[in-house]
Amino acid sequence: MKHDCLVIGGGLAGLTAGIRCAEAGLKVAVISAGECALTFASGSLDVLGRVPGQGAVRRPFEAIDTLAAERPEHPYSRLGGEAVAQAMGWFHGQMAEAGLALGRAEEQGENQWRMTAAGALRPTYYSQPAVQPLGWEMFQSPDMAPKKIVFVNITGFLDFMPELAARNLKQHPSLKEATVEHMNITLPLEHGHGATADTMRAPQLAYAMGNKDMDILSRVMAERIQQADLVVLPACFDPDLGSEEQGSTRLQQLRMRTGLNIIDVAALPPSVHGLRMHQALRNRFRALGGFLVPGTQAGHGMVKGNRVISVSTGEDLLFADHFILASGSFFSRGLDSKKHEPSQPCEVKEPVFGLDLYGLPENNLDFSSRRFLAAEGQSFTRCGVALNEQGNPSMNGLALKNLHVAGAVLGGYDPVQECSGGGVAISTGWEAAQQVINQVKKESAQ
Amino acid sequence: MRRLETDVVIIGGGATGAGVFRDCCLRGMRTILVERGDIASGTTGRNHGLLHSGARYAVTDSHSAAECIRENRTLKHIAGHCIERTDGLFISLPEDGLEYQKDFLDGCKRAGIETEVLTPEQALILEPSINPSLIGAVRIPDGTIDPFRITSSNILDGREQGGTLLSDTKVTGLIIHMGHVRGVNCIDQRTGEHFEIRSRQVINATGAWCHEVMEYADLSVDMYHSRGALLILGHRMNNMVINRCRRPGDSDILVPGDTVSVIGTTSTHVSRDELETMEVTDDEVRVLLKEGSKLAPSMASTRILRAYAGVRPLVSLSSGGSDRTISRGLVALDHAETDALPGLITITGGKLMTYRLMAEVATDMAAKHLDISTPCTTASRPLPGALLSDDDKRTGKKAQVGGYSLADSSLPKSVAGSAVYRHGERAKDFVKEDSKWNNAVVCECEVVTRGEILYAVDKLNARSLSDLRRRTRVGMGPCQGEMCACRTAGLLAETRNNQIEALDTLRDFIDERWKGVRPVLWGDGLREAEFSYWVQEGLLGLGGSEGNKPDETTKEKTSLEKSEVEANP
């Protein structure tokens, strides 16, 4: 079977591209090798949270236009703020269709805050469904900030650090006067088959909890937490997407039963929020008629002239008219690095096509910053596929017309420092699909 | 100013200082050990971990060789939980020829080191990872020694005998009265408090830094600082120590250690102001890989976990005219005799595995001045943790995999096994059936439990994540502390020990690990680093929130100020 479009990579960028293609009626397949970055995602989606040298960004789409002028190599620069906003809005709709109602700031086009399991605040655009998002003004001054915050953990669970988080959060300038507390609640874990929370990662814990546990949790919280403005729990509820209507998720029930303003934040990976979003993406893609091929590694791409003909996977060859490469960065093996010659810097390759790259190291120490959590970010994250003015990748300078590239395999940005990973994946996936759709339309018109 | 009083002050908490501490305490002296950082944070924490048989020096330095084999046997007896009796091979490659093997065998015989000559086939069966093109091999009783564990056990014994450890405390000067050293001036590096310790003897066990202490008394010593770089490979490639049978050279020893293997070393003379620059260079990585692959060819395709370097505290001894020899043996100076400055003893040079002997020599000197006649017992008295009788159960690779079962324990074997492997019979202090939450595994790579972490904080004086790494191996495995460092920081915050700022120590730990990863950032190491970056910075935001970033400029500044202080004491 020949597809209109073959997407390589089943992470956020690849599935976004696949959904957009399928929605437009294209015959589309997504092949995916293994774990993707969503497994350790927070579940919130960032667009642009920081611009180097300028600090936190309140209105990301406006900031993208400023960024474009200074950093032409940035994937956002080709798209512009408006297109990114459009892509994000479209994505929100798709997730809502799949049963995941992402939360946004009250003000249109503004960032909100994401609380981390270590008590840091990072700018983000969409959050997981929450009753009340952490709006931008909330942490700007002590007047607006919560007066009392309580971190709650399930006793023994190691992947959430309430004491550390409480101490860290207390350092925030807007919270110097606030009370930040923490507590542990011991649960029997109804479906845990005798295992205890200390042996579990977040998704296991979520499956181990039963109604009895929820009863205890809500009772103890209602009794022991008085007048907190914000209660923070690890994300270990609702591991599966509910098709249910409003008010029926465990977290929502917990809020109603305790009357507390509760948020759940991603614990150490694997992330319940991330896995759930992955599930929503796959469901949506399939519902639209997309063809998902899991457990399949793209081998080598066959190129003739300026067109990709096929991609090998083990013994098979997959043919398509158009290809979208969304294979992720080093972690997902969308990029490979090797040391061939001890005296040379390591060699970086995009393994499927051998595409031209941006940001290659000139010597080994160039490839990283001296400090790990450095404000200037890490250069290795900025290394990736380079695109020409038309938005196509090239092989030894030759542009490939029917290949498009999306997500973390792209070069020119640091998703972590900029808080831009989700937005770049979604908007470049959407844009790549858009280009394919336009070309297919043009071809069928001819 | 606060003033403490004691019989003996020891400066430096490496293996040597720790050994002196134990010996002094066992001989009934009131003893305080002062270490500017953590125990084993100097050269002791940056070496190869080879329990030499002495064979390496058999041809070139028969005195050192004889010293090594004696201590090798002693340590196997008193420190079983720190040692693996792996044995070692000296392999001859075609480019080395077999000529050297003859001298080598003679030298071993002279020094009393047992040898067994093997055919290449026999050697390959014993140790399949060696270069199959070898032309000959000799088996000798090399082993491995865990430098952190041995230091920590010595300290633990000393403290249990009543000794005091002051870590994070730097000696900034000697108190000299009427030609007598009467104590030391100190600064508590955490609080900034200055105080003094009055004592009857000061023992300078600061290794590569011993000239600094001697300069406090206007004495000088001709140090030869020899820097060595090493690479840690991602898994345990070999079960025996592998050496080249030729004159000692660069990158010619591959040592297994717990879950990894270590290739080393290079050897470069560095000046005294380069002692704190420990980043490994591209050149060093190149030499190590090139030569190392000749010992075990699969090294070329094995993941490298990290790179590190240390500085050997060697002393140049003039032996008349311009003919200088550099001794690898120990150097003990009783300054009462050498410089007419009673009250000060310097012990340096030597090796990790001769630390006990060095300690005995220095303690003998102090005992003489203090009129103490209690004999040294450190050669026969097992260290805490070394009491379990069955060596094989305690330390063999088998024990770690199969697990040493604590009596009547139903715990997973990996949990009990790792605990006993690292702490010997003392594991009973924290591996308990009933303490539910304490058996939770915090670090999966090295199987470190919550209980072990809390034990190290409580009983082994761990005050930071790096301290914990040295005592428990938390964060030392293939993932380099990606998640377990965060979990451990969470536990530290939970202990509410207000001497530990959990987030600061987590950041320091991450930066420290990063130093070792950067020179070898490619392949799976790069994948792992990217994952860590996503988790630690992206997911957790450890670099700090907006408006709440740890101020990088002040951090740079304080470390600058600190190094200035160190330069002009």
Ligand SMILES: Cc1cc2nc3c(=O)[nH]c(=O)nc-3n(C[C@H](O)[C@H](O)[C@H](O)COP(=O)(O)OP(=O)(O)OC[C@H]3O[C@@H](n4cnc5c(N)ncnc54)[C@H](O)[C@@H]3O)c2cc1C
């Ligand atoms: C690359 C390399 C590989 C090696 N391999 C081996 C091996 O395989 N086997 C072996 O047996 N030996 C080996 N060695 C040698 C061995 O590591 C050292 O001989 C031994 O660790 C020295 O221990 P030490 O206690 O004397 O010194 P250190 O461990 O350096 O201890 C000195 C301590 O003094 C402290 N200090 C310094 N100044 C002050 C002050 N003013 N106040 C307070 N404290 C202070 C320092 O912080 C330090 O902790 C190797 C050495 C190197 C460099």
